[in-house]
Amino acid sequence: MAAAGPVRLWVRTEPFLVGALPAPPPARLTPHYLRKAAAYARARADQGCFPRLRWPCWRHIACGKLQLSRETAWLYFELFRGLLGPAPPLRLRWADAEAACASAEELERERSKARARTRPKAGGAPTPPEGEPGPA
Numbered sequence: 001m002a003a004a005g006p007v008r009l010w011v012r013t014e015p016f017l018v019g020a021l022p023a024p025p026p027a028r029l030t031p032h033y034l035r036k037a038a039a040y041a042r043a044r045a046d047q048g049c050f051p052r053l054r055w056p057c058w059r060h061i062a063c064g065k066l067q068l069s070r071e072t073a074w075l076y077f078e079l080f081r082g083l084l085g086p087a088p089p090l091r092l093r094w095a096d097a098e099a100a101c102a103s104a105e106e107l108e109r110e111r112s113k114a115r116a117r118t119r120p121k122a123g124g125a126p127t128p129p130e131g132e133p134g135p136a
Helices: 014-018 031-043 055-065 070-083 088-099 104-111
Strands: 052-054 115-117
Touching (some): 031 055, 070 115
Antiparallel strands (some): 052 115
16 A cells, blocks of 8 residues: 555635634524614613623623524624734734633633624724724
């Protein structure tokens, strides 16, 4: 039997640039319900839901209103946060902080610090949330 040569793979980058979801979107994740979720978030701006959507608020909307699992809700939150989110070094720090969590409660506390911009800065350029570096 002949030895196999080196294996070469070509991976399309599109799923990694936009994000890949492990399942089709839930039935309630429609424009109608997303408009309702946006109105709900705006109405609760004083609770940290708008203009920077915090994880606890999105978890409530996603799990309670849209009936997503907690894991799927986090996946959507991370995907959205990544679209307008910070530079890769900061994202790596967040990932390291999450990986260092020893319990589910500690992980939830770490995730509760997360927030995502809900709209870009006037003029189209997104502004980083407080404490995050801006574009160089």
